[in-house]
Amino acid sequence: MIIQLDMQSELPIYTQLVNQIIEGIASGRLKPGEPLPSVRSLASDIGINLHTVNKAYTLLKQDEFILVHRQKGVVINPDGMPGITKNYRNKMRGELKPIAAEAICRGMSREQLLLEVERIYQEITQTDKEND
Amino acid sequence: MIIQLDMQSELPIYTQLVNQIIEGIASGRLKPGEPLPSVRSLASDIGINLHTVNKAYTLLKQDEFILVHRQKGVVINPDGMPGITKNYRNKMRGELKPIAAEAICRGMSREQLLLEVERIYQEITQTDKEND
Amino acid sequence: MIIQLDMQSELPIYTQLVNQIIEGIASGRLKPGEPLPSVRSLASDIGINLHTVNKAYTLLKQDEFILVHRQKGVVINPDGMPGITKNYRNKMRGELKPIAAEAICRGMSREQLLLEVERIYQEITQTDKEND
Amino acid sequence: MIIQLDMQSELPIYTQLVNQIIEGIASGRLKPGEPLPSVRSLASDIGINLHTVNKAYTLLKQDEFILVHRQKGVVINPDGMPGITKNYRNKMRGELKPIAAEAICRGMSREQLLLEVERIYQEITQTDKEND
DNA sequence: GTGGTCTAGACCACG
DNA sequence: GTGGTCTAGACCACT
Numbered sequence: 001m002i003i004q005l006d007m008q009s010e011l012p013i014y015t016q017l018v019n020q021i022i023e024g025i026a027s028g029r030l031k032p033g034e035p036l037p038s039v040r041s042l043a044s045d046i047g048i049n050l051h052t053v054n055k056a057y058t059l060l061k062q063d064e065f066i067l068v069h070r071q072k073g074v075v076i077n078p079d080g081m082p083g084i085t086k087n088y089r090n091k092m093r094g095e096l097k098p099i100a101a102e103a104i105c106r107g108m109s110r111e112q113l114l115l116e117v118e119r120i121y122q123e124i125t126q127t128d129k130e131n132d
Numbered sequence: 133m134i135i136q137l138d139m140q141s142e143l144p145i146y147t148q149l150v151n152q153i154i155e156g157i158a159s160g161r162l163k164p165g166e167p168l169p170s171v172r173s174l175a176s177d178i179g180i181n182l183h184t185v186n187k188a189y190t191l192l193k194q195d196e197f198i199l200v201h202r203q204k205g206v207v208i209n210p211d212g213m214p215g216i217t218k219n220y221r222n223k224m225r226g227e228l229k230p231i232a233a234e235a236i237c238r239g240m241s242r243e244q245l246l247l248e249v250e251r252i253y254q255e256i257t258q259t260d261k262e263n264d
Numbered sequence: 265m266i267i268q269l270d271m272q273s274e275l276p277i278y279t280q281l282v283n284q285i286i287e288g289i290a291s292g293r294l295k296p297g298e299p300l301p302s303v304r305s306l307a308s309d310i311g312i313n314l315h316t317v318n319k320a321y322t323l324l325k326q327d328e329f330i331l332v333h334r335q336k337g338v339v340i341n342p343d344g345m346p347g348i349t350k351n352y353r354n355k356m357r358g359e360l361k362p363i364a365a366e367a368i369c370r371g372m373s374r375e376q377l378l379l380e381v382e383r384i385y386q387e388i389t390q391t392d393k394e395n396d
Numbered sequence: 397m398i399i400q401l402d403m404q405s406e407l408p409i410y411t412q413l414v415n416q417i418i419e420g421i422a423s424g425r426l427k428p429g430e431p432l433p434s435v436r437s438l439a440s441d442i443g444i445n446l447h448t449v450n451k452a453y454t455l456l457k458q459d460e461f462i463l464v465h466r467q468k469g470v471v472i473n474p475d476g477m478p479g480i481t482k483n484y485r486n487k488m489r490g491e492l493k494p495i496a497a498e499a500i501c502r503g504m505s506r507e508q509l510l511l512e513v514e515r516i517y518q519e520i521t522q523t524d525k526e527n528d
Numbered sequence: 529g530t531g532g533t534c535t536a537g538a539c540c541a542c543g
Numbered sequence: 544g545t546g547g548t549c550t551a552g553a554c555c556a557c558t
Contacts, residue, residue, distance in 0.1 A: 012548060019230040026236035038530065049550045054531080062326075065237065070403045070558070071444075073530070081237045088238060093252060095231050098151040099224060100252045104158035105197065105213045106220060110253050117249050120225060120232045121242050139334045144542060180335075181543045276533060283494040290500035302545060313535045318546080329501065334543070337545070345501045352502060357516060359495050362415040363488060364516045368422035369461065369477045370484060374517050381513050384489060384496045385506050408557060445558050 001030060003046050013048055017056035022065060025076060026124050033078035036066060133162060135178050145180055149188035154197060157208060158256050165210035168198060265294065267310050277312055281320035286329060289340060290388050297342035300330060397426060399442050409444055413452035418461060421472060422520050429474035432462060
């Protein structure tokens, strides 16, 4: 699992970490049951503080993307991912709305916008299917 | 123009303001050339700090959504909205990616995701076309 | 709001804090909408680190006992408390079970156990109704 | 005696073990004088570390739920269970208080809470009286 | 060696 | 001045 952080980004490091791990799962590079590095090793690997990694893991744990197994350590939730809850739907819509609004302002058509989304969907699901 | 702010949101107030004005433009409720309230009056209307409104206006000006005339006051950019620049495309994709990734993780199909986006597109463009 | 911490307790400080604030709400000493001290001031008041207070507040926020208002600061959730969700019921039962089991082992009758619970219920709801 | 451990639980494994054995006694599935598996065999049976089982047994011994004979092995205390000591009462009340407080916050009535406790009491004492 | 907790001190965004 | 983020270093409980 390669993690790419942008230390200049406005997004907190732990958020970038969360996003990248979720993208890793979405792309199939990280599979249910698969172990994740310990907070300490990941932190030292990517050169950040262990508390920052810990916060990312805590958030992922809260949403049940990962779980902390007392023996196996941190693993991608083997029982599958959290579903499409009402809460989640609202959160997603709240995030999509300002993006769509700006796209509309800038003259993007419905088709163009959908194409962008489709393109990203493809990009994620087809990432590195053969290599690991 | 009715502004709805959530003081409990994790989003800064000025970001919520920016979003709502952009949504206002996208929905057609705010038209190019149309005046916006002054920093002072908007701030007192919705009960927030001057600086907060100022910051929102500054950001909107930077992206050329609005123009700030010393005398005429603040108006929606009469020369039309900013276009779909390369910068904007990258920004949008960067925002869509984690949303799409989480949707995929949670088992949302390409069609479901596109439907959500389409739904929001509709919702914005058909918002309150008659009433103000 | 008087906070009593036991630094020798096996319970983490932040958990004790969470419990005491919840007890404060349950007893009526803390009312919905009422402001809580800032993390910094509370931390210095009770002589602990601000991060510890922060963790307690974060947990209370997650469960919607409190919320962080951008203008008013931290307040007891004015929209009322979280309800009796399925999750909560399961959590509560999971906590009660070992307590009940040990009580049974030690020969406590159903009546005695219920009396204990009733006693505590009274104790909480009648705490300092007149004084603040 | 079937032991069900949750490796994802926040509760340490040894605590879960202690709880389950106490529940076993409370339910009547484990009777005074009855032998318990050796540290070694129990550990290998449920796939955990020797030390973990050992810690659980040590705690149970401290509270006199079990006796550890060098030769006879581990048995449920044949002289009966520990009584309702002052220490125990305080411990129990300290555990019940935050549970009751949260229940009150969430709007649970005295009757509802007592019903929950009664329900659990029943559940334990009627667990699998015939089957083992 | 693991995650969890706590402290201390720093910077930043926000209002 | 507020909460949020990040770092650094320490101790402990657990396995």
